[in-house]
Amino acid sequence: MLxxxxxxxxxxxxxxNLDPAPEPEDVKAGWxxxxxxxxxxxxxxxxxxxxxxxxxxxxxxxxxxxxGEPEEQEQADAxxxxxxxxxxxxxxx
Numbered sequence: 001m002l003x004x005x006x007x008x009x010x011x012x013x014x015x016x017n018l019d020p021a022p023e024p025e026d027v028k029a030g031w032x033x034x035x036x037x038x039x040x041x042x043x044x045x046x047x048x049x050x051x052x053x054x055x056x057x058x059x060x061x062x063x064x065x066x067x068g069e070p071e072e073q074e075q076a077d078a079x080x081x082x083x084x085x086x087x088x089x090x091x092x093x
Contacts, residue, residue, distance in 0.1 A: 061067065
């Protein structure tokens with residue numbers, strides 16, 4: 001089935017069937033596309049800024065104990081982090 005779809009498109013991809021390239025005077029750089037590009041950049045920047053603000057609010061709420069007791073959170077964080085004085089890589093005598 002995939003082969004049939006490829007073979008049906010193949011004749012259109014042959015060099016003789018391609019559209020000719022437009023003349024240089026027919027191609028213009030558009031201000032509209034540039035404006036859309038800048039708008040996309042601004043949108044991504046605003047989304048990143050908003051994400052950082054929300055993450056800071058969540059961290060502040062976590063430290064204040066909104067999601068549970070802060071001690072529980074600290075103990076959970078300590079359990080997840082590897083111990084600094086771990087003896088796993090040191091051979092025992």
